[in-house]
Amino acid sequence: MAKNAVGLSFPNPSRTYDASRRCVCFWGYDNAREIAFLVDGQMLMKLNPGTRGEETELLAAFDRSRDQIREMARTLYKGGQQIRYVMS
Secondary structure, eight states, X not given: OXXXXXXXXXXXXXXXXXXXXXXXXXXXXXXXXXXXXXXXXXXHHHHSTTOOSSHHXXXXXXXXXXXXXXXXXXHHOOOSSOOEEEEO
C-alpha cells in the first residue's frame, strides 16, 4: 500500500474561515490522528471564478469544491508526523 493511500478520511463536514490567514480550514483523520488542512483564499477563487475574497463567499466556494479539495488533500497527505497542510 502506498504511503499516501493511508486511511485519510473526512467524517466531519465542518469547515471554518480563518480571517488572519485568509483561508478555509477543514480536518481529516488518519485513524485517531487529526490532520488540519488550510485552503488559501486565492486557491478557492481560482477553483470558483467570480468569487470574491469575503468570508461567506470563500466558505461557499469551499462547499462547491469540497469533493475536489478533499481529493487534493488525499494526494497531498503523506502520513508521518506532519499534522497541518497548506493548500495554495
